[in-house]
Amino acid sequence: MRPFQYMRPDGLGHAGQLLGDGARPIAGGTNLLDLMKLEVEVPDRLVDLNRLPLGGIEPTDNGGMRIGALVTNSACAADPRIRRNYPVLARAILAGATFQLRNMATTGGNLCQRTRCYYFYNIDQPCNKREPGTGCGAIGGHNRIHAILGASDSCIATYPGDMAVALSALDATVEIERPDGTSRQVPVREFHRLPGDTPQLDNVLEPGEVITAVILPPPAGGRQLYRKVRDRASYAFALVSVAAVVRMDGDTIGSAALAFGALAHKPWHDPRVEQLLAGQAPSDALFHQAADLLLQDAEGQGENDFKIPLTRRTLLAVLREATGGAA
Amino acid sequence: MxxxxxxxxxxxxxxxxxxxxxxxxxxxxxxxxxxxxxxxxxxxxxxxxxxxxxxxxxxxxxxxxxxxxxxxxxxGTPDAMDPLQAAFVKHDGYQCGYCTPGQICSAKGMLAEAANGWASFVSEDLDGKVELSAEEIRERMSGNLCRCGAYSNIVDAITEAMSTQTAGAE
Incomplete structure (x- = not known):
């Protein structure tokens, strides 16, 4: 690991000042320290946010919940209000990593976790995300875990997490403090970005900005499911995951909020699919139409071609279960 | 510091x-x-x-x-072992022993989490009382690898230590 300066800010404003060029904020550290050992990340300053007052899960005025950025994944999944009112979020968190890691990993840090692309992790390989301009080793290389939607000629990496997929289905918001002390709110669906020709940027955070909380809207009710397909039963990243919040209106689908993990550089959300499902009677024919629309522009890279039919099947399984086992 | x-x-x-x-x-x-x-x-x-x-x-x-x-x-110490340590010895919850300190610390943490009602990925009910079945123990201990493959004995050891602790608490 390269040497760095370790600093503890005495407030959020101070943190913003310290987070200049070459600095990285650290909270749980489970992803960042791993990457620093491999010299994928080589910050010359670590700004330890752990002593800032960014903990706690509190109700909001409109009936939602505000999850502090430093709330651990374990604490969030164990909170009785989250378990009861946002089960898709608790389920998604419990599907990721291990208890040891979730005891350390935080809400803000988890949103900022980086891709698990093999080429990103190997500093001897080309990677436009790690070192812009060096090319992409995964295109035409080993790409079993890579994107089938929204990829670019520069990068086909995926966002690997589970929590953010559920947050996307729930239409949560990220609260961000700017270095000047003002704050802004960004929908989770717009927080992560597609790679385009700047894949080094995972999300819309600007230099010096700090995530302070994630805000959940009032409970959506309905059937909430998180289905994760992976190579082993526990402690593995998703090959495909689906977060669903489905409300039935009698015999028809009132609304279906859906988000998909491991398909793209961000949790994938396609409002067209939700519009297609709303107001319709559940049937496999309808679910296939939804999958057709979702996967209209899907493109395999060779080793990951299987993700296209796997996504269809996973979506069908989730929609059947969420709508009460329609045939 | x-x-x-x-x-x-x-x-x-x-x-x-x-x-x-x-x-x-x-x-x-x-x-x-x-x-x-x-x-x-x-x-x-x-x-x-x-x-x-x-x-x-x-x-x-x-x-x-x-x-x-x-x-x-x-x-624990060799003269005053924790119930988990004693159960690992009894059930051969290891072969080379390299992963054992991590397994035991992890199991210790797991028992506390279960006592606090924390659900896992395999829990049917997010809100129910946690019953540490073999399936639950396997999921909750998935962050501890054993390259000797002593997993079934590790599950047995934890199961026994758990019942000893429960009996002790009653």
Whole structure:
């Protein structure tokens, strides 16, 4: 690991000042320290946010919940209000990593976790995300875990997490403090970005900005499911995951909020699919139409071609279960 | 800056790059905690920080300033073993033993989490009382690898230690 300066800010404003060029904020550290050992990340300053007052899960005025950025994944999944009112979020968190890691990993840090692309992790390989301009080793290389939607000629990496997929289905918001002390709110669906020709940027955070909380809207009710397909039963990243919040209106689908993990550089959300499902009677024919629309522009890279039919099947399984086992 | 390890205060000095794992082993001479992968994948370095199990390889000692760390040395001794340690011996919950300190610290943390009603990925009911079936134990211990493959004996050991503790509490 390269040497760095370790600093503890005495407030959020101070943190913003310290987070200049070459600095990285650290909270749980489970992803960042791993990457620093491999010299994928080589910050010359670590700004330890752990002593800032960014903990706690509190109700909001409109009936939602505000999850502090430093709330651990374990604490969030164990909170009785989250378990009861946002089960898709608790389920998604419990599907990721291990208890040891979730005891350390935080809400803000988890949103900022980086891709698990093999080429990103190997500093001897080309990677436009790690070192812009060096090319992409995964295109035409080993790409079993890579994107089938929204990829670019520069990068086909995926966002690997589970929590953010559920947050996307729930239409949560990220609260961000700017270095000047003002704050802004960004929908989770717009927080992560597609790679385009700047894949080094995972999300819309600007230099010096700090995530302070994630805000959940009032409970959506309905059937909430998180289905994760992976190579082993526990402690593995998703090959495909689906977060669903489905409300039935009698015999028809009132609304279906859906988000998909491991398909793209961000949790994938396609409002067209939700519009297609709303107001319709559940049937496999309808679910296939939804999958057709979702996967209209899907493109395999060779080793990951299987993700296209796997996504269809996973979506069908989730929609059947969420709508009460329609045939 | 200091942290408390097994009830004893230790000054944190030296390079800020020092992981909690290296601090325990090199600076404090507490070599019970093991370095396996050093990347959070194997669980051999599992210790308890403020009562919660964590991978000591993925945190810096300096970040744990003021916290209380429990390592395998603080859980029991050969003359006064923790029920988990005794059950691992009884059931051959190891072969080479390298992963065992991490397994036992992890199991210790798991029992506390279950007592607090924390659900896991395999729990049917997020809100129900946690019953640590073999399936639940396997899921909750999936962050601790055993390359000798002593898993079935590890599950047996934890199951027995759990019933001993429950019996003791009644």
């Amino acid at each position: 200091q942290l408390t390890i097994n009830g004893t205060a230790h000054e944190i000095t030296g390079d800020p790059r020092t992981s909690l794992l290296d601090f325990l082993r090199h600076d404090c001479g507490l070599t019970g905690t093991k370095k396996g992968c050093d990347h959070g994948q194997c669980g051999a370095c599992t210790v308890l920080v403020n009562g919660q199990r964590v991978n000591s390889c993925l945190t810096l000692a300096i970040m744990q300033d003021g916290h209380e760390v429990t390592t395998i040395e603080g859980i």
